[in-house]
Amino acid sequence: MPTAMRTRGVDHAAYVTAKPAETIRFYRDVMGLRTPHVITAKGWGSRPHPDFVHFFFDIGNGDRLAFFYYFGVPEDPEAKSPDYHLALHVDTEEELLAWRGRLEEHGVRVIAQITHETIESIYARDPNGMVIEITRPLRDLTDRDRRDAELSIEALLDCLADDTEPTLETFWRRKAELVAKELDNEASPDDPAGGDPETGREDG
Structure with missing residues (x-):
């Protein structure tokens, strides 16, 4: 694989929680993980989307475990959330755009390209319907x-x-x-x- 097409490992794995307080206390207080970053937004993307807070836990080696909490959305144990996803890390905009081009050349639809507070990401689905995110940092976290x-x-x-x-x-x-x-x-x-x-x- 050409150098420009490599990923740098897992940036984060993201899940949805209907129990944010219990989740925070478990990962922050029981496991002792730090929270390097939190994102909030009034929805995102092209489809209707609830307001959310997206919080991250540092699990070591630059990897993060992340959770979405959606305001005003009741817990539904039978629901399959579309926001479960794996995010792979790249370093530069050039690499991100190269990955977008590679996916599209292979007939894979890029669902969205979004700039968040400190990252820019593209999203696609694998054959199982799981969302794959490829993300690059816009700056270092402090x-x-x-x-x-x-x-x-x-x-x-x-x-x-x-x-x-x-x-x-x-x-x-x-x-x-x-x-x-x-x-x-x-x-x-x-x-x-x-x-x-x-x-x-x-x-x-």
């Missing part, structure tokens, strides 16, 4: 992404613990409250503008 993921997880758990049915909008509002609280805690209570507490002068 400690800020990890902290953003932690706040997202905390906001989701807060919404799920509430009596009302959680929505993406209530999740965003709760996360905004947590971010504002963290920013307030980082600022000096005597000098929230960040000036010198002894002289009263602003930095710079």
Whole structure:
């Protein structure tokens, strides 16, 4: 296989959960896995799609285990979710486009090409109907992404613990409250503008 057509292993395997709180507590608290990234969106793709939060767990060697939680969608144990998928990693846009070309040359329909927050992906189906994603990073993940993921997880758990049915909008509002609280805690209570507490002068 030409160098440009290689994949770099598993980027993530994705599943759907109707029990996000239990899932988070198991993988984060019991297994001790970190959450490097969280994606939220009001649907995606060309077909009607529910609002979702898509959270990832670091399982080592750059691989991730991911789950979708759909707001307002009741659990259906008999349903087969179309969003179970395996994502393979490539490094560059050139490699991603080469894979799209290869699939199409072999008569495989590319379902979608989507840019998410930090990745760009193409999607196709194998002969069994399983979705295969090929994805490339748009940038490296940082400690800020990890902290953003932690706040997202905390906001989701807060919404799920509430009596009302959680929505993406209530999740965003709760996360905004947590971010504002963290920013307030980082600022000096005597000098929230960040000036010198002894002289009263602003930095710079």
